[in-house]
Amino acid sequence: MSEKIINQNLRNLLEFSKDNWSSARGLLSGLLLIFIATCLLFTAIDFSKIPTYGWCLIGILLFLVIIIWLRTRLPRVPKGKIGVGLALIVEDDEPSKKAFVDFKYKLNELLQFSALSHEFKFVELPQSICNNIKDNESLHDLARKVDLSILLFGRIFTRGASGKHSQYIDLNACVRHAPIDLSISKRLGQELRSALPARYDFLPDQSLPACEFAAQHVDAATKYIIGITATLCGDFKYAEELLLNAEILLKSYIKEAQPSPLLVLLERVQFQIKELYKNWIRHESKIYILKRNTASLTRCEPLIQKLHGRDGGDENTYTTSAICALVLHEDILKAKQEIDVQKGRRDSVYFYNKAFISAYEGDLDESYRLYSRAFNEPLPDATIPTQCEDFIQILLDKNPDKPWLYFCLGLINLRAKEDFFSAERDFSLFLSKADMTKYLAQEKAVKKWLAEIQEKISPKN
DSSP: OOHHHHHHHHHHHHHHHHHTTTSHHHHHHHHHHHHHHHHHHHSSSOGGGOOHHHHHHHHHHHHHHHHHHHHHSOOOOOTTSEEEEEEEEEOSSHHHHHHHHHHHHHHHHHHHTOOOSSOEEEEEOOHHHHTTOOSHHHHHHHHHHHTOSEEEEEEEEEEEETTEEEEEEEEEEEEOOTTSOHHHHHHHHHHHHHHSOSEEEEOGGGHHHHHHHHHHHHHHHHHHHHHHHHHHTTOHHHHHHHHHHHHHHHHHHHHHSOOHHHHHHHHHHHHHHHHHHHHHHHHHHHHHHHHOOHHHHHHHHHHHHHHHHTTOOOHHHHHHHHHHHHHHHOOHHHHHHHHHTTTTTOSHHHHHHHHHHHHHTTOHHHHHHHHHHHHHSOOSSTTHHHHHHHHHHHHHHHOTTOGGGHHHHHHIIIIISOOHHHHHHHHHHHHHHSOTTTOHHHHHHHHHHHHHHHHHHSOOO
């Protein structure tokens, strides 16, 4: 092996060790580098030619590398914990150092003693590491190496003249969460930065209460952001726990402090709680449609109540509430009330829902009129006809004594989906199973539609 190749390999090993120094791989590569380099001092890797003192030297150097690694490696957040890192550059004066101690102690206390199901791990990064943060890339790389979900960075300093000094805490933040796309993490970082003041300023004799206030603000904002990330990851229970905890803390802080920045954050937290419940309800309702598991509807009911208690809700919330009323309690009156809440919208979803309620009660004349309105309105979601079809089929399986609902299925497949084979099947079931003495107009219309369908699906000669 040529000397040039050996030197290149040693340089590559050195770079790898530097890039991965905080991990076990970095240590092993560093040990290997020292071992090879020391051996080369004595011989061209012929171990038989290395003298006894050479082996002693190699052993001492390897031992020193291990000691240096243990003292300089980056800390790692244990698995199962939410890592929050603090990387603050502290100026070399007593007021700044005192403010830093007050701030980090209070923030650590708030995070460590939160009564939450997932523990937070507070990580203080050394000044030598803080000084190496140059840009966003190095910031995110540091958060990745330590496995932090949130990294707070900035500086604490004192400024003033003529005996009048003020202290400042400049804060910035980045958010990193493994299952979430980097672009979303960056947006969450922007959200956290906008939820926090860019600077806290106070007089030196107000250091303790000011630092406690700043720590409380950061604590609540941290839980707010982690709550959003938990929502995005589908961990709705933990997201609820975090956001409700942040709401309670903020309300208690507002009673004790100047509220203006905390009020803004409280409004954001309360808005996010509503969004959480909406997403959670949407998730459970999809499970019900896909798996026909009524347990998911049972889980929806308390969520809907919580959302209603906050004057929140969207069309999916009210639709799901109507589904719960029908499927779990067979309460058609409650279902109608939930659908009627949406009457101000007058869009396709509203007319689909109203049409089904009329059909469920046996009024196919009104149902046909409403379905016709629904088919002529734009769809906010192209899957809505399929969702309606799936739900009607679920109810038909549960209530075979309502065969006139096949009329609805036929209409949806014919007009909304243009699935002529399914429409033919559904209309045929309607004619064979429903009591035609009650639906003479529908019988005549269905026979006409079936003839038209036959013309469309029959092979041309």
